[in-house]
Amino acid sequence: xxxxxxxxxxALLLLLFVPMAAPGLQILLTLALAKAIAVMGVTLLLRAxxxxxxxxxxxxxxxxxxxxxxxxxxxxxxxxxxxxxxxAALSGLLVGLFVVRYRGIFFGMLxxxxxxxxWSILEKFYHYTGxxxxxxxxxxxxxxxxxxxxxxxxxxxxxxxALTIGLGWFTLxxxxxxxxxxxxxxKTNETRLEYLGVSARTTLLKGYVLSAxxxxxxxxxxxxxxxxxxxxxxxxxxxxxxxxIAVLGGAGSIPGAxxxxxxxxxxxxxxxxxxxxxxxxxxxxxxxxxILFAPGGLAGIYTAIANRLSRRDxxxxxxxxxxxxx
Amino acid sequence: xTDPLLEARGLEIRFGGVVAADGVNLTxxxxxxxxxxxxxxxxxxxxxxxxxxxxxxxxxxxxxxxEDVTRLPPRKIVQRGVARAFQIPQLFGEHTAMExxxxxxxxxxxxxxxxxxxxxQPERSEMQDLLELVGCTDVAxxxxxxxxxxxxxxxxxxxxxxxxxxLLLMDEPTSGVASSEKFxxxxxxxxxLAQADVTAVFVEHDMGIVENYADEVAVWNSGEVQxxxxxxxxxxxxxxxxxxxxxxxx
Numbered sequence: 363x364x365x366x367x368x369x370x371x372x373a374l375l376l377l378l379f380v381p382m383a384a385p386g387l388q389i390l391l392t393l394a395l396a397k398a399i400a401v402m403g404v405t406l407l408l409r410a411x412x413x414x415x416x417x418x419x420x421x422x423x424x425x426x427x428x429x430x431x432x433x434x435x436x437x438x439x440x441x442x443x444x445x446x447x448x449x450a451a452l453s454g455l456l457v458g459l460f461v462v463r464y465r466g467i468f469f470g471m472l473x474x475x476x477x478x479x480x481w482s483i484l485e486k487f488y489h490y491t492g493x494x495x496x497x498x499x500x501x502x503x504x505x506x507x508x509x510x511x512x513x514x515x516x517x518x519x520x521x522x523x524a525l526t527i528g529l530g531w532f533t534l535x536x537x538x539x540x541x542x543x544x545x546x547x548x549k550t551n552e553t554r555l556e557y558l559g560v561s562a563r564t565t566l567l568k569g570y571v572l573s574a575x576x577x578x579x580x581x582x583x584x585x586x587x588x589x590x591x592x593x594x595x596x597x598x599x600x601x602x603x604x605x606x607i608a609v610l611g612g613a614g615s616i617p618g619a620x621x622x623x624x625x626x627x628x629x630x631x632x633x634x635x636x637x638x639x640x641x642x643x644x645x646x647x648x649x650x651x652x653i654l655f656a657p658g659g660l661a662g663i664y665t666a667i668a669n670r671l672s673r674r675d676x677x678x679x680x681x682x683x684x685x686x687x688x
Numbered sequence: 689x690t691d692p693l694l695e696a697r698g699l700e701i702r703f704g705g706v707v708a709a710d711g712v713n714l715t716x717x718x719x720x721x722x723x724x725x726x727x728x729x730x731x732x733x734x735x736x737x738x739x740x741x742x743x744x745x746x747x748x749x750x751x752x753x754x755e756d757v758t759r760l761p762p763r764k765i766v767q768r769g770v771a772r773a774f775q776i777p778q779l780f781g782e783h784t785a786m787e788x789x790x791x792x793x794x795x796x797x798x799x800x801x802x803x804x805x806x807x808x809q810p811e812r813s814e815m816q817d818l819l820e821l822v823g824c825t826d827v828a829x830x831x832x833x834x835x836x837x838x839x840x841x842x843x844x845x846x847x848x849x850x851x852x853x854x855l856l857l858m859d860e861p862t863s864g865v866a867s868s869e870k871f872x873x874x875x876x877x878x879x880x881l882a883q884a885d886v887t888a889v890f891v892e893h894d895m896g897i898v899e900n901y902a903d904e905v906a907v908w909n910s911g912e913v914q915x916x917x918x919x920x921x922x923x924x925x926x927x928x929x930x931x932x933x934x935x936x937x938x
Contacts, residue, residue, distance in 0.1 A: 536802040540794030547780045547791060554778040557740070558795035558851065559766035572802075 369664065370617060377523055381516055388519050390631055391624070392587050395522045397607065398623035400580025402533050403573035404604045405611070405619045409537060410569055411549025412465065415601050416473030417577045419457070419480050420450040422596025424578030425585035426484070429497040437502045439521075443582055450578020451571050458570035462563045477596050484593035496592030499585050515587070522583050526620060529576060533616050536572065545569040577604075606645075610652055612659030621660040691754055693718045693855055693887055694770070699738060699748035701731075708734040709745065710911035716855065721881070721888045723902035723919070725895070725932055730908045732891040733775070736857045740772050741765045752855070771853035771886075775860045777844035781833035785824060785843045788832055789815040792850035815850070821880040822846045838865040838873055845877060849884050856881065858890040862897055870894065874901050895933055899923055907932060 381388050404417050424446035431437065431445050461472045484491045491497065501514055509517065536542040544565050547555050552562040585591045594600060603626075611622020629648055633641035656663045692715035699712040708731030716722055724732045737743040739750055741762040749758045757765050766772075779788050793811055819825045822842040827835055832843055841861060848856055861877060862870040878901050881888050892898050898905055898919055905922040907914045909931060915922060922928055 532802075535805075539802045539804050540791070540797075540799040541802055541804075543783075543787070543791050544795060547783075550780045550782055551778055553774075554780065554847070555795075556762045557766055557772045557778065558792055558847075559763045560795045561761075561763055 392519045394627035395526045396583035398620040400577040401607045401619040403576030404608045406573045408614045413470045414473040415470045416477030418600035419477035420574040420577035421581035424450040425581040425591040425595045428582045429499045429591045439502045439504045446582040451575040454571045454574020458567045462566040481596045612661030615661035618661030695751040699745045701745045707911035720903040722904045723898040724891045726908035769854035771848035773845045773848045773858040777840040779832045786828045792847045818846045823876045838869045856888045
């Protein structure tokens, strides 16, 4: 086994034992991993050179879709996941058809605009959405079984962990596939892309729908874990948080998105506990330190250490950033 | 007589007061490499941009293998068999030469599954062949933004050839390349084109290149094709010596 893969596997192994070894961290890590899935969506777009300041839209859409469905008799977790993801992907397609025509700051701000429109709807249509109070999301059944709180939270933790690994693998696979490679070239040279006979907009749209679906899955899992959905799910601060975590983890790195989400939630939880009045300041300083001293984020730090350690290791090192960011 | 591979009929386009094409008629026959020469700003690159759909003419039509492609976007024209290589190579700078070619092949094949991987063995050997064709096997795994201008030009052309086009339009294939490398690059290029059975049109300012590598030459000046003939006929013409060669050697 190469040095590069050792630590992620060790971290994964440790996560498996969290419910037994540190049950107090279980819900915190469930939320962190669920956010990691959403951040993968934002990270995916970063690989195409686009920053979305409004991806909380899809986080919110799927969470509310789950809350609406859970209010009916169809309140099964699997169904909530499928319906919420489909809702996020479909809305991603509709919004994407418009926003993929733009790049850079226009792309980012249009996403923000859509998310804020949705947030306003959630706030104003009180009778349907519960306004600022939001909607309760009662604990759903799991494949028809009604579980008590403790086993449900345990199951949710392992489900979220499994989805993080599975979707992380799928996203990496997508990025390594021909369609994923074309998607990433939107960042570097759209002229050549067009002259390869490929539409840059269509290519970006495919990745955009996947990123929306990932954010949607994250939204459902967070909503199910918290048992309530509020307009804050779609608020710009949530979108900013996703971009923050993506940069912290290492812009463009899928494993970095997971590491960033874990680091962010842990720092936030402990900063809030021990420095309640200044926890945002602590987070801000944390990010500044990372940006100043490790612009590649946590993934960059890890790659640098792994490369240093593997100089004695004969296994090949990455040639291109494309490989290095995997 | 066979139909031309590409035919421009009555092309007109202006940029403000500048006439880049004023009723231009030009045909490109299969198997004959055509060089377009002319003073700077005459409209030569504009012609390539119109033929590949990047610019739309205000009047006139472009036919490729008998089909009107005037209003099609570049990608649709590329899909019909017209490829383009640029004066400034258009590559994916963060990728290696091999990856650039693989992306081109994926685009050509129109693969959509997110679970497919890039590195299948038959494709890799196809890419190796292309790199060999343009003499760049030694830089297969190097990032293209770290290559010399000459190597980048050749990779740019290899990417275009990976699309298996019928017609390749090239804008100054040897500009920015050291004089000592120009003929070497053109030798490789012309051989690669012949081997891939691709007809080429190239805009060129170096008359040595035109003389040695073009089958035909068209002189583009003041928005029109003023004359056309073999390199020997055109390069000896007094008007060309005065208006084009004089300028190039000045």
